[in-house]
Amino acid sequence: xxxxxxxxxxxGKLPSLLxxxxxxxxxxxxxxxxxxxxxxTVTPPADGPHADSLTDLTFAFAAAHGAETRVAQAMGVWLxxxxxxYAIPDLAVVDADYRDHLVADNCYDPVAFRMxxxxxxxxxxxxxxxxxxxxxxxKIPVYVIIDRKKDRIHTLTEPxxxxxxxxxxxxxxxxxxxxDSIGAEITLDVEAILAVARP
Numbered sequence: 001x002x003x004x005x006x007x008x009x010x011x012g013k014l015p016s017l018l019x020x021x022x023x024x025x026x027x028x029x030x031x032x033x034x035x036x037x038x039x040x041t042v043t044p045p046a047d048g049p050h051a052d053s054l055t056d057l058t059f060a061f062a063a064a065h066g067a068e069t070r071v072a073q074a075m076g077v078w079l080x081x082x083x084x085x086y087a088i089p090d091l092a093v094v095d096a097d098y099r100d101h102l103v104a105d106n107c108y109d110p111v112a113f114r115m116x117x118x119x120x121x122x123x124x125x126x127x128x129x130x131x132x133x134x135x136x137x138x139k140i141p142v143y144v145i146i147d148r149k150k151d152r153i154h155t156l157t158e159p160x161x162x163x164x165x166x167x168x169x170x171x172x173x174x175x176x177x178x179x180d181s182i183g184a185e186i187t188l189d190v191e192a193i194l195a196v197a198r199p
Contacts, residue, residue: 016084017035017038017040017084018035018084018105020040021033021034021035021040021084022105024040024042028042030044030045031043031044031045032074032088034086034087034088035079035082035084035085035086036079036082036085036086036087036126036130036131036134037081037082037085037130037133037134038082038084038085039130041123041126041130043121043122043123043126044122046119046121046122047121047199049148049196049197049198049199050119050121050148050197050199052196052197053119053146053193053196053197054073054090054091054119056192056193056196057091057117057119057146057193058071058073058091060186060188060193061091061093061184061186063184063185063186064093064182064183064184064186066096066183066184067096068095068096068183069093069094069095069096069114069182069183069184070093070094070095070096070098071091071092071093072091072092072094072098073090073091073092074088074089074090075088075089075092075094075098075108076088076105076106076107076108077089077092077107077108077110077113077116077135077138077140078103078104078107078108078109078110079110079134079137079138080110080137080138081133081134081137081138081162085134086105086107087116087131087134087135089116089117089118089131090117090118090119091116091117091119092113092115092116092117093113093114093115093142093182093183094108094112094113094114095112095113095114097112098112100112110135110138110139110140111139113138113140114140114141114142114181114182114183115140115141115142115143115144115178115182116135116140116142116143116144117143117144117145117146118131118143118144118145118146119146119148119197120145120146120147120148120149121148124149127145128145128147128154131143132156132163132164133162133163135156135159136156136159136160136161136162136163136164137159137161137162138159139159140159141157141158141159141179141181141182142155142156142157142178142179142181142182143155143156143157143164144156144178146193146194146197148194148197148198148199151171151172151194151198152169152170152171152172152190152194153169153170153176153188153190153193153194154167154168154169154170155167155168155170155176155178156168157179170190171190172190172191172194173190173191174190175187175188175189175190176188176190
């Protein structure tokens with residue numbers, strides 16, 4: 001068989017990353033597809049403790065779910081560091097008028113985000129490094145990481161360039177009070193959250 005017989009016809013134009021992401025989303029239901037820093041990231045479905053901890057965290061943020069702010073899981077944020085970049089944080093606190101900030105592909109302008117939160121899973125390095133830079137560039141004021149690998153909670157505030165000026169690490173036995181800028185007084189019990197999140 002000749003090579004010509006197995007080639008697929010095309011018009012010479014490669015698909016955009018957004019088109020590839022849409023194709024993967026169709027082919028891989030349940031996977032999280034993101035474009036961060038111009039790189040396509042594919043994360044398999046998380047385990048049960050990850051999902052369970054997100055439910056507990058949603059309840060912990062109940063005071064932020066009201067007239068001025070809303071708490072949402074898996075809401076896409078359009079990232080300014082690339083023409084097609086977007087991320088899907090596990091949990092976010094957004095302005096109540098977030099619908100007015102839709103950019104494209106079910107992703108919203110980062111100006112509507114007061115906080116993003118990630119519970120680490122198989123994409124550990126992405127949550128601890130890649131997304132730190134991406135969320136800082138997007139000027140999202142607060143980034144919280146539930147670090148299941150090292151058994152701690154990170155809070156990052158004051159985004160500047162591609163990093164956060166303040167990075168606090170909290171161990172089991174401590175309590176974390178988040179900045180009032182998220183729209184409510186939220187204090188997290190580190191051990192209670194990690195106990196549910198541990199694989």
